[in-house]
Amino acid sequence: MSEPKPNNATLGVWLVGARGAISTCVAYGLAGIVEGLSEPIGLVTENEPLNQLPLVAYENIVLGGHDVCCRSLNDSGSELVKSGVLPAGLVEGAAKRAASFDANIVPGLLDGPDVGFADLHPRSAELGSAAPMEQIQQMKADFEAFRKEHNCDHVVVINVASTEAWRDECEEWASLEAFEAALAAGTAQPASTVYAYAALSSGCAYINFTPSRGSSIPALRELAEKNGLPHCGSDGKTGETLLKTVLAPMFKARALRVLAWQGYNMLGNRDGEILNEASHRQGKLQNKDEALRSILKDPDMHSHVAIDFVPSLGDWKTAWDFIHFEGFLGAKMSLQFTWAGSDSALAAPLVIDLARLAGLALQRGEKGVMKHTASFFKAPLDGTTHDFHAQYTALENYAKG
Template sequence: MLPHTLVSDERRAAAAAAATAPNGVPTPAPTPRIGLMLVGWGGNNGSTLTAALKAHAHQLTWRSADGVHTPNYLGSLTQASTVALGTKSTSHNEKVYVPMKDVLPMLDPKDLVIGGWDISGAPLANAMRRAAVLPWDLQRQVAEFLVDDAATDATSDGARAPLRPLAGIYDADYVALNQRERADHVLPFPGQPWLQMAQIRADIRGFKQKHALDRVIVLWTGNTERCVPLMVGVHDTPRAMFRAMQQNHAEIAPSVLYATAALLEDTPFINGSPQNTLLPGLQTLAQIRGVPLAGDDFKSGQTKLKSVLMDFLVSAGLKPVSLASYNHLGNNDGHNLSSTAQFRSKEVSKRGVVEDVRVAARENFDHAAGPDHIIVIKYMPAVGDSKRAIDEYVSDIFMGGKHTLTTYNVCEDSLLAVPLMIDLVVLMELFQRVKYQTVDADGFQPLHPIASLLSYMLKAPVVPARAAVVNALGPQRRALENILRACVGLQPVNELELENKAYRDF
C-alpha cells in the first residue's frame, strides 16, 4: 500500500510529510518577467483577459445591480481550486487542502506582460467595449489602464499611448468571409507565408526586447480556421513545411505560421481554437527544439460538461446510444462559425469528447463508431457572449429500457474561457521548469514537448505519438494533481484509504 500523507495541524499548508519520496524533481522559482502574446488580442477573449488582469493589478471595484464586486479568478484551476495534500496527522478522517497555486512556485497572472496581434486595429479599450463582456462600470474604470506602459511616445499632456495590437495575418481562405469587415490591420506580404512568418518572429523578438522579458508564450485565441487537408511533402516534416512556406503553398494556415515562428524563437505555443494547427511537422519541430506545444480548443462550458456526463454514464454501466448537442451564440466566434468550413473544424473538436466512451464501452456497442453524435451551432446576435447550450443524452438501460438526460446551460463564453487561458499559461510556464529523473537515467530530463498535461483545459488534446488520448475530466485533473504532488515529493492521489477499510480488532 502506498504510504499515507500526513499534514501537521500546526502548519496545514506546508508541513506535508510522506514516508517515501520519488527521485528529485527540481523546480526553480519562476523567472520574473513573462510575456504573453495573444493571436486575436482584440477579440472577446483577449480584451477581456487584458482588462481583467488590469482590474486585479489596480484592485478596482465596480457596481452592478447585485452590489459591489471585486476582481476574482473563479473558474481558474490554478488560482481558485485546491489540492488535497493528505489527512491531518491528529485526525485521519479530516483532509487538508491547499490552493493549487501554493503547491509549487507559480507565475502570478498579474505579472504577465500582455501583447499580441489582431486583424482589427482597434485599441484594446475600444475592443473591450465592442466585446461587451465585462460590466459597464468596470469597463469605464479599467479603460484608463489599457495603455502601453513601456511606450516611449506620449501625448503633449503626458498621457500614455493606448494599447494596440500588432498587425495580424489575414487570409480570407481560412476564416469566414464575414470577417473581412474587421480586417483593417493586416500584415503585408499577402500570399507569401515565409515572409509573414519571418515578420511574426521579428514581432516576438521585438516584444521580448521592448519589455525586457525572460520568456514569452504565444497563445492562439483568434478565429477558428478551416482545417487543412494533411499532405505528405507539405505538413509531415519541418523541412517540408519550410519549403511549402517558401514556395507560397496555399495549404499553410496563418495559425501554422504563428506556431512555427514561436517555435523558431524558442517560445511555447498554445492553440486555443479547434483547427488542426499542430501538424506532424510542427510537433516534430517542437521535439527537435525542445519547445512545448499544446492544443486544441479551449474546453470551457458545454464540452466540459459533456466530458463529465459521458464519463458518468459509462462508469455507471449504462450504454449511451446518442448524444445531440445544440447551441447558439452571438459573439464574433459564432459569426465566424456560421461558415461551413469553420464550423467543420469546431464539429471535429467537439466530437472527440465521446472517444473515451467508444473505447471504454466498446463491448456494449454493435459497431466501432460508438454512440450517434450530432452537433449544431447557430449564430444569433441578440444573445451576444451568452451561449445557450442544450444537450440530450439517450442511453440503453436495464431490460430494454431507455434513459434520457437533457441539460440546458447558459455559458458566458469569454468569462469561462479566460480563466482557462490563465491556467494554460501558468501551467505551461511551470512545466517548462519541471525536470525529472528516473532510476536508470543519467540526469534530469524535461517533460515531453507535446504538453498533454494541459488536456484538462482543451477539447481535443494533442498527445505524443502512441500515447492514449484522455478526454474524461476527472482523469485529466488527477494527472495534473499527481504531477504537482510528485514535484514536492508526495505520492500520487490514493483514494483507497485502506487504513479505514481494513478490519482492525478494536
C-alpha cells in the same frame, strides 16, 4: 501546505487575436486581479495543489499580440459591458493597463488573401498574400521586439484568433523537413501554422485555444521537440464538451448504454458568426463528437452536434443536450441539460492558467506536448483520454510532482 515559492520572472503573453472577446476578457480580468478589483474566480491554477506551483505572479505578466482588425480594445471592452460580461467599473478602473496592452498590439497575418473582416488592417491584408517566409520573418521580428522591449524572461504565444476554414491534412505537414521545403517553395499555409512555426522558432511556448491546425501537425510537433519547447492545444473546452466529458464517463462506469446524444448549440458573438460558415465549423464539430465517441466506444450510438448563430445572444452561448439511454431490462430513460454561459468569461481564466503553466514549463525546460493540460482542451494533443476526471487528476499529479 507550505506557501508557494515566489516566481518573479517576467512572462510575456502574446495573444494572436488580441482584439477579440477572449483577449479583451483576459486583459481586463488580469488588470482587475492586479488592481484588486476582481477575484480570481474560474482560474484553475488557484486550486490546491496547483496554487503550490511556482507560477508567475499576475502582476509580472505583460500582454501583447497580433490582430488583423483595427478595433480598439476600449471598443471591444464596451461591447462586453453591453453584453453584461464585463462590469463597467472594471473597464474604467483598468483603463490604464488596458491602454498599455493596446499599445503592444501589432497587425497580424490574415489567413489567406480572401478572408473578409470588418475594420481589416491594411498591413494584415498585405501579409496575408505575402510569401510564407516573409510572413514568418515578420512574426518572428514582432515576438523578438516584444521580448526585448519588456525584458521578458519567457514568452508564450497563444492562439485565440477566429477559427480558420478547415484544411484537410496534406503531405508537407508530415515532417519538419517537408514543411520547411514547402515554406521555402512559397506554398501558402494556414495562418495558425505560420504563427506556430514562428513562435516555436523564436524560443516561445505555443498554445492553441482554437480548433485551427496550429502546432497539432506532425511537422510542428517535431519542431517543438527539436527546439526543446513546450506546446499544447487544441480548442478550449469550456461548455458543452466539458459537460460531455464529465457525464459520459458516468454512463460508462454505471454500464448504462447511451443510445443517442443530440447536442444543439446557439452562439451569438463574432465567433458564432464565423462558425456559421460550414468550412469554419467543421473542425469544431469534429472535436465535439470525437470526445464523446472516444469515451463511450460504442459504434452504434447515434450522435449529432449542431451549432447555430443567434445574433441577439451576444457573448452568451446556450447548449441544449438530450441523452437517450438504456438501463437494466431494456428500460429507456433520458437526461437533458441546458448550459447557458458567457463564452468569454468561461474561456479567459483558462487562457491565463495555460499561460502561467506554459511559463513554468519554459522555465523548467520541459519540451513537447504539455500532457498535463489535456483537461483544458476538446482535442488534447496528447491523444490519451477525453475523460475530464482522468485529465484533471493528471494535472493534479503534475502539480504534486
